[in-house]
Structure formats: structure tokens, C-alpha cells
Amino acid sequence: MSASSPxxxxPADFYRRPAPEVARALLGRYLVRRVEGRRLVVRLVETEAYLGAPDRASHAWNGRRTPRVESLYLTGGHAYVYFIYGMHYCLNVVTGEAQVGSAVLLRAGEAVEGGGEMARNRGLARVPRPGDLAGGPGKLCKALAIDRAQDGLSLLAGELTLTQGDPVAGYAVASGPRIGVAYAKEAATWPLRFAIQGHPQMSRPKL
DNA sequence: CGGAAGATCCACT
DNA sequence: GTGGATCTTCCGA
Known part of the structure; x- marks a missing residue:
């Protein structure tokens, strides 16, 4: 744990770096969701970087620009939330400069605060282990009551922020190919998935 | 304008 | 391990 408050x-500068760097740096950080004065907190354990135009798996591949992905082109430090598979939301952190379209998908976290409310948001009858509340990109959004209403929000203040948390050292980070992007040709094998090494709550295949 | 597929999750076998 | 749910978005015709 660091000296200052977790x-x-x-700050904004944290996000003005290449997506893979931010993806690593986000591990161990706290994602803080404020809803009606209450605070829900998860510690991030798994992320994925998406590079933008050169990355076939990215929603900004080849400069693709549609109303849905508009917030992906904001400057680093904003949220990009999209709806997928007809039933799930995924939360991204935009990185780099504006108009670039690079981002980090938040894939999994463990509950730090507000587990009871997260379980209710998930529709679970009981409160499971902290890692089972947000162990996947869709679950993370559902647990934290995140949907398109949060698309485009600044992460520097307000209902959705990222905080110092409990960052891990570089040696503790594992990397590998991203999940669910087999269609993305050459980009499918790029090692842009990052997780806290050996963490029990990675979403699916181990790294 | 229609079809196809998706940065997922869960129940079931 | 496999398949179904469910619907928005995109691309080709």
C-alpha cells in the first residue's frame, strides 16, 4: 500500500500514455462508483489494451467512426461504455490524446467496498466471494450499475473515478492474448491482456 | 434493407 | 464443454 490515500x-496525465502502459498501470487501482451518495469500489485485477486504428480488434479500427464509438475519440481519462451481445455492457478507459481511439477494457475486479449492493445489482441471492462480483467485463458493469448513461463521462471527478488503490509492481503482472478477438487476424495474438499474476479471479483462461 | 456477428454470461449436459 | 439468450450496429447488395 502506498503512503497517500488509496x-x-x-490525474489526467495518468491516461495520456499508450494504452498498453495504462492497462498495466491500472492493475491494483480502485474503480470508484458513486451512486446516490453511496460508494461502490472494486480493485482492478484484469485489463485489456485496444490500440485504435491499427488494431483490428478495436472499435476504432481503421479510423472507424460512428455515433456509438464517439466517446472513444475523447481525450484520455474519459469513459467509453458499449452494449454487446444484446445484454451486456463493457466499460473502457480512454487513453492517449483526443482523436486517437485507444482505450483499456476493464475486464475484472474484486470487491473492496459495497459488496452487498453489488450482489443486489447482479441479482444474486447471496453475497459471493469478493472476486465473484465483478469477475468479467459484463459482470463488472452490472455490479457497479454502469450502462450507456455513463458513456463519455470524465473519470477525473464525479460518479465514476479511478483512484490510486493498491498498485502492483511490474513483476507481478502477467500478459497474454486478448479474449474473444479471434476474428481480428494479426491483432488476435498481440499480448495486450494484463492481469495480476496468479490472481484467482481472472475472467476465464489463465495467463 | 436484410443478414450476420459480436471486447459475454449462465444453465445445462 | 456447448449452446442459447437478446439486440444493436455495421456492411454489403
Whole structure:
């Protein structure tokens, strides 16, 4: 744990770096969701970087620009939330400069605060282990009550922020190919998935 | 304008 | 391990 408060909000500069760097740096950080004065917190354990135009798996591949992905082109430090498979939302953190379209998908976290409310948001009858509340991109959004209403929000203050948390050292980070992007040709094998090494709550295949 | 597929999750075998 | 749910978005015709 670091010297200052684990809930100190990460500054804009944190996001103005290449997506893979931010993806690594986000591990161990706290994602803080405020809803009606209450605070829900998860510690991030798994992320994926998406590079933008050169990355076939990215929603910004080849400069693709549609109303849905508009917030992906904001400057680093904003949220990009999209709806997928007819029933799930996924939360991304935009990285780099505006108009680039690079981002980090938040794939999994473990509950730090507000587990009871997260379980209710998930529709679970009981409160499971902390890692089972947000162990997947869709679950993470559902647990934290995130949907398209949060698309485009600044992460520097307000209902959705990222804070210092409990960052891990570089040696503790594992990387590998991203999940669910087999269609993306050459980009499918790029090692842009990052997780806290050996963490029990990675979403699916182990790294 | 229609068809196809998707950065997922869960129940069931 | 496999398949179904469910619907928005995109691309080709």
C-alpha cells in the first residue's frame, strides 16, 4: 500500500500514455462508483489494451467512426461504455490524446467496498466471494450499475473515478492474448491482456 | 434493407 | 464443454 490515500483520484496525465502502459498501470487501482451518495469500489485485477486504428480488434479500427464509438475519440481519462451481445455492457478507459481511439477494457475486479449492493445489482441471492462480483467485463458493469448513461463521462471527478488503490509492481503482472478477438487476424495474438499474476479471479483462461 | 456477428454470461449436459 | 439468450450496429447488395 502506498503512503497517500488509496482513494486519491488519478490525474489526467495518468491516461495520456499508450494504452498498453495504462492497462498495466491500472492493475491494483480502485474503480470508484458513486451512486446516490453511496460508494461502490472494486480493485482492478484484469485489463485489456485496444490500440485504435491499427488494431483490428478495436472499435476504432481503421479510423472507424460512428455515433456509438464517439466517446472513444475523447481525450484520455474519459469513459467509453458499449452494449454487446444484446445484454451486456463493457466499460473502457480512454487513453492517449483526443482523436486517437485507444482505450483499456476493464475486464475484472474484486470487491473492496459495497459488496452487498453489488450482489443486489447482479441479482444474486447471496453475497459471493469478493472476486465473484465483478469477475468479467459484463459482470463488472452490472455490479457497479454502469450502462450507456455513463458513456463519455470524465473519470477525473464525479460518479465514476479511478483512484490510486493498491498498485502492483511490474513483476507481478502477467500478459497474454486478448479474449474473444479471434476474428481480428494479426491483432488476435498481440499480448495486450494484463492481469495480476496468479490472481484467482481472472475472467476465464489463465495467463 | 436484410443478414450476420459480436471486447459475454449462465444453465445445462 | 456447448449452446442459447437478446439486440444493436455495421456492411454489403
Amino acid at each position: 482513494f486519491k483520484v488519478l
